[in-house]
Amino acid sequence: xxxxxxxxxxxxxxxGCINGTMQSVVNSMLTACDxxxxxxxxxxxxxxxxxxxxxxxxxxxxxxxxxxxxxxxTKLIFSDIKNNDKANGDIAMSISANALGLTNAxxxxxxxxxxxxxxxxxxxxxxxDTMCMFLxxxxxxxxIIPATVIAVLVGVGAKNPSEIIIPTLIVxxxxxxxxxxxxxxxxxxxREK
Amino acid sequence: xxxxxxxxILPTIIFxxxxxxxxxxxxxxxxxxxxxxxxxxxxxxxxxxxxxIIVGISMxxxxxxxxxxxxFLGEILTKLGIPVDILPIxxxxxxxxxxxxxxxxxxxxxxxxxxxxxxxxxxxxxSSETTFYVLSVYFGSIGIKKFRYALLTGIxxxxxxIALAVWVAHLFFPASIL
Numbered sequence: 001x002x003x004x005x006x007x008x009x010x011x012x013x014x015x016g017c018i019n020g021t022m023q024s025v026v027n028s029m030l031t032a033c034d035x036x037x038x039x040x041x042x043x044x045x046x047x048x049x050x051x052x053x054x055x056x057x058x059x060x061x062x063x064x065x066x067x068x069x070x071x072x073x074t075k076l077i078f079s080d081i082k083n084n085d086k087a088n089g090d091i092a093m094s095i096s097a098n099a100l101g102l103t104n105a106x107x108x109x110x111x112x113x114x115x116x117x118x119x120x121x122x123x124x125x126x127x128x129d130t131m132c133m134f135l136x137x138x139x140x141x142x143x144i145i146p147a148t149v150i151a152v153l154v155g156v157g158a159k160n161p162s163e164i165i166i167p168t169l170i171v172x173x174x175x176x177x178x179x180x181x182x183x184x185x186x187x188x189x190x191r192e193k
Numbered sequence: 194x195x196x197x198x199x200x201x202i203l204p205t206i207i208f209x210x211x212x213x214x215x216x217x218x219x220x221x222x223x224x225x226x227x228x229x230x231x232x233x234x235x236x237x238x239x240x241x242x243x244x245x246i247i248v249g250i251s252m253x254x255x256x257x258x259x260x261x262x263x264x265f266l267g268e269i270l271t272k273l274g275i276p277v278d279i280l281p282i283x284x285x286x287x288x289x290x291x292x293x294x295x296x297x298x299x300x301x302x303x304x305x306x307x308x309x310x311x312x313x314x315x316x317x318x319x320s321s322e323t324t325f326y327v328l329s330v331y332f333g334s335i336g337i338k339k340f341r342y343a344l345l346t347g348i349x350x351x352x353x354x355i356a357l358a359v360w361v362a363h364l365f366f367p368a369s370i371l
Contacts, residue, residue: 008249028255036243048232055228139347146319158306172320175354
């Protein structure tokens with residue numbers, strides 16, 4: 001992450017010099033700070049709401065029920081947390097929310113999963129294997145219906161916007177599986193520097 | 194039809210959770226308020242991580258560095274069956290969700306909503322998440338600074354996704370290639 005941050009900023013400044021785009025580089029830096037804060041503020045409401053709903057789901061045994069349902073799968077993928085029903089259930093809820101395209105629900109639930117995983121983490125500033133696996137699956141963005149893309153296609157007047165659903169599903173499923181396999185391989189062979 | 198159905202998913206989930214709570218005699222209001230307390234803290238804690246990643250990516254976009262990469266990669270991509278117009282999407286889709294969507298609308302408008310490139314772009318955009326954003330928000334919320342192999346996993350999955358999208362687009366929509 002250190003290198004990526006350095007590269008992004010320094011390349012931008014360098015290219016800005018050569019290209020004569022320095023003015024817009026500087027402007028975008030200033031607006032980006034603003035955007036970042038706005039994003040996190042816009043999360044507060046929905047975050048609060050879902051943390052509340054999830055607490056009810058937890059106390060009523062709903063989360064534990066979901067956890068039990070998918071236990072055969074999570075046992076394979078998340079072998080480190082097999083005895084934590086709460087984390088397992090929340091992971092299942094988070095992935096389902098993503099799959100259904102419920103972005104508003106997926107982020108708060110996902111952040112809750114991270115907090116639960118952090119409780120078991122001995123090194124608080126370093127990611128655990130489970131976190132890497134969970135986020136790997138998350139970044140692969142498994143989604144059954146790509147609602148936003150279809151909305152754009154409808155907006156520009158495509159003849160048959162739903163024809164992209166099946167091909168998209170194939171791609172997203174395969175890259176989702178790739179993420180899982182890659183994370184499993186890294187888990188075994190990753191050596192700390 | 195699908196759009197209509199998806200409106201019901203969210204309320205149904207909320208209803209089922211509340212109903213289970215009431216059946217199991219959980220004091221739903223008290224537990225809701227208690228659980229919701231952390232919402233503010235969690236949201237605010239991601240600000241430093243978001244500022245870092247969004248500033249980096251916005252500056253990169255504004256500098257025009259992406260166009261320079263596009264010129265260099267253009268020839269190789271054409272040989273692989275990847276239209277050059279799609280390159281900006283390939284680069285930004287792991288970096289910024291709103292930029293990717295903007296580029297996608299742009300392609301769909303300029304090249305026609307039913308063109309091959311639009312379809313390929315649609316598959317690419319619809320099958321992915323913005324890796325950098327997800328990692329900085331999720332890790333940021335719990336103060337993780339060392340990501341270990343999470344970023345590499347995300348990037349490998351993204352590249353696989355791009356390659357698959359190109360392949361599947363050729364497979365499904367061969368007729369629309371001009």
